[in-house]
Each structure stands twice: as C-alpha cells, then as structure tokens.
Amino acid sequence: MTKKKRKAYAAAGVDVDLGNKLKRRIQSLVRQTHGPQVLGKIGGFGGLFHANFGTMREPVLVASIDGVGTKLKIAFAMNKHDTVGADLVNHCVNDIAVLGARPLFFLDYIGCEKLEPRVFDQLIRGFSRACRAAKCALIGGETAQMPAMYRKGEYDLAGCIVGVVDRRKIINGRKIKPGDVILGLPSNGLHTNGYSLARKVLPRSRKIHTELLHVHKNYQPMLAKVPNGMIKGLAHITGGGLVDNLPRVLPKNCNALIDTKSWRVPQIFKTIQQNGSVNRREMYQVFNMGIGMVAVVSALDAKRAMSILRAKRIGRIERGNGKTQLIF
Structure with missing residues (x-):
C-alpha cells in the first residue's frame, strides 16, 4: 500500500499508521501478562500458547465470550476507560470459574469510531491489570476502526477466554439435592x-x-x-x-x-x-x-x-x- 493510499484511508476515517503505533506502545503491558507458556512475538496472526497441564489426568478446555454492555456509556461520560477493560476480563474469568476452570489466556476485541491513543492505552491497562491478577495471558486482540458504525468517541468491547479444568473436577450441579x-x-x-x-x-x-x-x-x-x-x-x-x-x-x-x-x-x-x-x-x-x-x-x-x-x-x-x- 503506497503512502498516498494510506493517507486516503486515514481521510476515510481509518488511520492504519496510528493503529500500528499504538500497538507498539502497548506491547510492554501485554508482555506483563505472559509466562513461559506464551510463545512467539506480539502482533502475530495468532497467539501461541504451550499447553502444559501438569498433573491433570484429563484436561478439558473451557471457553467463553462476553461483553460489557451499556456500562460503556458510563465510561464515556466519565472519560475513564481502564475499569471497563478489567470488567471484561473478570466477567469472562467468572463465567469459566463456575465450571471449576482456571483461566489460561484471553483475547480482546475493540470496535471504535476512531482510535484515541489515551482511551486505547487505558483499555489495555485495564485488560493487563485484570489478566495479571487472574494469572491469565493476554495473547491477542483485534482493534477495528469503523467510522460509519460508531458514534464519535464511542467504542464496543468483547472478550474471549479459554481455561482448563480436570474432567473429574468439573463443577456441573449434578450432585445438588434437596437439603443443600x-x-x-x-x-x-x-x-x-x-x-x-x-x-x-x-x-x-x-x-x-x-x-x-x-x-x-x-x-x-x-x-x-x-x-x-x-x-x-x-x-x-x-x-x-x-x-x-x-x-x-x-x-x-x-x-x-x-x-x-x-x-x-x-x-x-x-x-x-x-x-x-x-x-x-x-x-x-x-x-x-x-x-x-x-x-x-x-x-x-x-x-x-x-x-x-x-x-x-x-x-x-x-x-x-x-x-x-x-x-x-
């Protein structure tokens, strides 16, 4: 893609150069969530995770996906965005925890009208902080600039999490009985x-x-x-x-x-x-x-x-x- 075409794309509302610059800036925040099981460099086409489940007899992967909903409207009004990033991670962690699973890795999606550096930085800080607390690796994400889809200054979030539980330790409610x-x-x-x-x-x-x-x-x-x-x-x-x-x-x-x-x-x-x-x-x-x-x-x-x-x-x-x- 030529420099001239890139400028035309930016004029249409999608600044590829800014997106690449911001991704480079947040690499340290992402890397803070990584352990030895995360392989490859940040920014690849896919996240690599070396699955080593130690003493588990029958490891079962557990996946979930969710969003933050209209709580984002409060974040917009307060111009504070790190908390909703943490919200997304914690919601997903809880959804797999009910099955007895511990989190392995997390991927995020940010859809926005236009990338705002300060907002983007706060969101990633929220993801990073919550992932570190949950001992969960942030191994990938997608950021989509869509000026015709979102109002100015607004965005949407979604997150996908994968965890693991030993099959014999799955919590499924089957043993619940009257008197519990x-x-x-x-x-x-x-x-x-x-x-x-x-x-x-x-x-x-x-x-x-x-x-x-x-x-x-x-x-x-x-x-x-x-x-x-x-x-x-x-x-x-x-x-x-x-x-x-x-x-x-x-x-x-x-x-x-x-x-x-x-x-x-x-x-x-x-x-x-x-x-x-x-x-x-x-x-x-x-x-x-x-x-x-x-x-x-x-x-x-x-x-x-x-x-x-x-x-x-x-x-x-x-x-x-x-x-x-x-x-x-």
Whole structure:
C-alpha cells in the first residue's frame, strides 16, 4: 500500500499508521501478562500458547465470550476507560470459574469510531491489570476502526477466554439435592448488568457514575481455595439475576429457595427500584442485588465453605422443577 493510499484511508476515517503505533506502545503491558507458556512475538496472526497441564489426568478446555454492555456509556461520560477493560476480563474469568476452570489466556476485541491513543492505552491497562491478577495471558486482540458504525468517541468491547479444568473436577450441579445450602458471595455493585435501566432512572452525577464504574469482581482466586468436591454448583449472577442464573445449574427436580432478607441489599439497587418503580421480582431478574456469585454446598460443608468464601447463607435447595423461588 503506497503512502498516498494510506493517507486516503486515514481521510476515510481509518488511520492504519496510528493503529500500528499504538500497538507498539502497548506491547510492554501485554508482555506483563505472559509466562513461559506464551510463545512467539506480539502482533502475530495468532497467539501461541504451550499447553502444559501438569498433573491433570484429563484436561478439558473451557471457553467463553462476553461483553460489557451499556456500562460503556458510563465510561464515556466519565472519560475513564481502564475499569471497563478489567470488567471484561473478570466477567469472562467468572463465567469459566463456575465450571471449576482456571483461566489460561484471553483475547480482546475493540470496535471504535476512531482510535484515541489515551482511551486505547487505558483499555489495555485495564485488560493487563485484570489478566495479571487472574494469572491469565493476554495473547491477542483485534482493534477495528469503523467510522460509519460508531458514534464519535464511542467504542464496543468483547472478550474471549479459554481455561482448563480436570474432567473429574468439573463443577456441573449434578450432585445438588434437596437439603443443600445456598451461599451468596457479595458483589461489587452492578458488575456488568442492568445498566440500560440504571442509566434511565438514576440521576446523572459524578458520585453515581463513580459507583456505577466499580469493577466487576473476580471470584476465581477465592473459589480455588475451596477443597475439591465441596462445591456442588456455582452460578455467576449476571444478566437474568438470581431468578434466571440459578436454574442454569439446578437439576430438574430441585428448586432454589432464596431468602432475600438474608443479606443487606446495597443502596444503589434500592435507589434504582424506587426511582424506576420497578417490581421487586424484576429487580432480582435484572440485577445481582448485591450477590455476584452463588455456591451450593451440602449442609455439612456449609460452615466451612462460608468461612473460606466469606459468604452468607442465603437459601436452600428444595424439591421442585428447576426454578428459583424468592422469599420476600
């Protein structure tokens, strides 16, 4: 491609030279997430990862993909972008952690109207920080400049993660039975769900927006401390809330009975409900309501699991048809 054509492409809204320059600038941030299992140089056509699973008898790869949703609108308003980068990584890590998996590597996608160096740098810093904390390698990504697709100054994010779990240690909920105890791990705010409604009903202030940008919590390190076999089922409380996410891990003959008075619901959710005149059940179907992860354990293991996870006892398993029942 000639220099003249490159300038024409930039005039059309896609600056290839700027993109290449920014990719060179962020190499150190990406490299900080790499261990000896990452092979090859940064910026290749594909990321290389040497899979060495040590003592695992039957390693099973676990993959997931997700986005951040309209929480990005808050990042745009606050001109703060590192937190949503971390949100994306942590959301993906949690989605595979519920199966008992630990993360191996992560790939990101950024679609934008135009590459802004400061914004791009903040996003990668967020990815890098969260990947390092999760012991997960950032091995690739795609950045697409699409001026006809996005509003000025806006972008979208998506992330793909791959992890691994020993087949005999997969957590799938099959052993859940009536009498088991439901534990709730506290969230760090809204995490990455319910922002379309929250933005509609909450006042626009720096204080509110700062709270809405609290980073999605990564539960995997804490879950990894629990002895193998103690946790029967895990549910990441994302879109669908407690109402729709718990049934994803329940046997068909079991219901999850949730006592909504067993934990303190953070004020931000109460404000959303009041300002939006939202039905109580709908709140628990849209938001996490202060519970970001749910673990199901036997009654005998409940006390020990609560101590390890710093969790609250929020319900129990009863005979039923695979649904969540809320007690108000």
